[in-house]
């Protein structure tokens with residue numbers, strides 16, 4: 001069961017991070033945190049692609065997890081609302097508190113995964129919202145590197161590689177046909193100017209326009 005949507009249909013690259021996540025969360029992985037299951041913090045600048053990479057990982061390995069939940073972690077209210085929702089969907093009465101959802105997950109004997117997305121606010125004590133359960137798998141995305149204290153494994157998501165950057169730009173900027181070699185070359189130059197930064201690449205203008213508007 002998943003309440004997590006798919007990654008972008010244009011998702012590109014990030015194989016290194018995806019395989020690091022896969023190894024970390026594999027049942028064979030010996031790394032566990034006795035009290036809190038497995039936690040992986042993906043941090044980096046806004047727009048680097050943290051949320052998309054986490055979604056892609058969960059989408060690819062969905063069979064492995066019996067339950068997948070998305071918790072928008074940008075405020076305490078939002079986290080509590082998500083746990084309340086989980087409680088209600090699992091038969092608790094409307095008068096239950098959000099804690100019922102958290103405790104329900106903590107008692108699960110299955111392999112669940114929660115994506116705590118956009119846990120950027122340093123004033124939120126995220127630790128109290130992590131269900132204590134050693135079967136659990138959690139990915140936290142954050143712009144805030146101090147959250148790495150919550151986990152044994154973390155990764156900073158930076159610019160894409162030049163190859164990934166050009167590929168992603170072409171997917172957005174050339175939609176009507178297979179890109180030709182001139183367009184590929186232009187894409188490499190433009191992607192470099194955009195520092196191969198995911199958010200900038202997906203907002204790039206069509207290549208034909210770029211040829212006339214960008215000195216590459």
Ligand SMILES: Nc1ncnc2c1ncn2[C@@H]1O[C@H](COP(=O)(O)OP(=O)(O)OP(=O)(O)O)[C@@H](O)[C@H]1O
Pocket residue numbers: 008010011012013014044045046047048049050051052053118141142143168198199202
């Ligand atoms: N690997 C990728 N392939 C395709 N598109 C991507 C990729 N990574 C990011 N994007 C696109 O770039 C934009 C920003 O990505 P995303 O929302 O994942 O960034 P983020 O690091 O979570 O940012 P924020 O800190 O603001 O939440 C989105 O439009 C997303 O679709």
Ligand SMILES: [Mg+2]
Pocket residue numbers: 050051052117118141
């Ligand atoms: Mg995000």
